[in-house]
Amino acid sequence: MSKFRIAVAALFLAASCAWSAGAFAQADPLPSWNEGKSKQAILDFVGKVTREGGPDFVRPAERIATFDNDGTLWAEQPVYFQLQFAFDEVKRMAAEKPALQATEPYRSVLARDLKALSANGGKGVLQAMALTHAGMTTDAFNAAVDKWLSIARHPTKQRPYTEMVYQPQLELLAYLRANGFKTFIVSGGGVEFMRVFAEKVYGIPPEQVVGSSGVVKFRLTVDGKPELFKEPKNEFIDDGPGKPVGINRFIGRRPILAFGNSDGDLQMLQYTVGGLGSRLALIVHHTDAEREWAYDRTSHIGRLDKALDEAAAKGWTVVDMKTDWKTIFR
Known part of the structure; x- marks a missing residue:
């Protein structure tokens, strides 16, 4: 073989290796997550519940994942x-x-x-x-x-609120949906408030948003136009013990994965892991005062106290924002 052909072959081999390495790097479904126990717990769980013929296989219709919104999908301070x-x-x-x-x-x-x-x-x-x-x-x-x-x-961050969304969570939502999961928001926030942006920001359609709601009444205007009118009365509070109730009422299936960040999510996490088969409960622990905020047991917003203790006792996955996430915001 001539020196020219050897050189061309070497260049082709080098380019192929570089492309393979790049393709392998891009294959990581959670690139904003650092390697560690939290990321591996997610990958292992998704792998076993989607493995047909395996002992932990869950059919797609039952692959329900619920996420709190404030402090879990986007920030919540101050x-x-x-x-x-x-x-x-x-x-x-x-x-x-x-x-x-x-x-x-x-x-x-x-x-x-x-x-x-x-x-x-x-x-x-x-x-x-x-x-x-x-x-x-x-x-x-x-x-x-x-x-x-x-x-x-x-x-304080001087960013649009829709950019206060956590990039690692956007990747997780996409990864779950790519593996046959249906992703829901289950939040104490107002359902109509969240539905305005949930699909555009998270890829979660309005019918998959569960939240607190006020009384809404149907009426006809004087010219006969139908409309829905919001009254100053609470109808349903989707927080704490209300979250499992809301899941039952509006979703109709028990989640196999739930992600929260505060004591307001405790009952949702308990309800999720209380079902049969493989289950995954995750909690975002806000530990990064430099890139976001650091708070837990004494915070006036998103207090994480009882749920943190239960996570330690039950072996739930606690995601440490400072060490588990390479980047915070989208």
């Missing part, structure tokens, strides 16, 4: 993002109706007096939520949320 939406809406409304500026609890909202708003069982917060989440049609509310998301920025 206040829940839906609450920030309510505060911003009060500010907008007060500019149009100055009388609100001198009326409680809206005066406290404008002053960012969270202590006053939290008094009497959070009565002020509930009033602010009622003002900004009711007394309008569902279409009007959806439009308000969509507009807010397009212009609002996180107060």
Whole structure:
């Protein structure tokens, strides 16, 4: 063989090896996850429940995965993002109706007096939520949320709220769906608030979002147009013990995988692992004060106390944000 042909062959071999190495690297379904116990637990679980003929095989119809939203799929500090939406809406409304500026609890909202708003069982917060989440049609509310998301920025990160989403979780959602799972949000947040962005941001359609809800009534306008009108009354609270109830009511199948981050997710995780066959319970532990926030047992937002203890006792997978995730946000 001539030196020229040898050189060409060597170049071809080198290029082939480089392509193979690149293809192998791209084959990692969770590239933003560091190698370790958490990532391996996910890969092992998905592998065994999708292996036909194996002892842990789960047919696709029963591959249900539920995810909390606040603190699990996107950030939740310094206040829940839906609450920030309510505060911003009060500010907008007060500019149009100055009388609100001198009326409680809206005066406290404008002053960012969270202590006053939290008094009497959070009565002020509930009033602010009622003002900004009711007394309008569902279409009007959806439009308000969509507009807010397009212009609002996180107060400390200065990013759009839809960019406060965790990249490792987006990869996990995609990986699960590629393996025949149906992914649901099961959150204490408002169901109509989350449905505005869930499909665009997470790839989760509105019918696969379970959340807290207010009373909605059907009515006809004076010109006969049908509409849904939001009333200032709670219908269902999808938090704590309400989460398994919501799963039963709106999904109808017990999950085989559940992912949360706080004590508000404890009952969902218990319900998930309480079924027959292989189960996986995961908790995001916020440990990265530099890239995100570090908080758990004493936090006023997303407190992780009882669920952390149960995870240790039951062998659930606790995802350490600082060590398990290469990157945080999308």
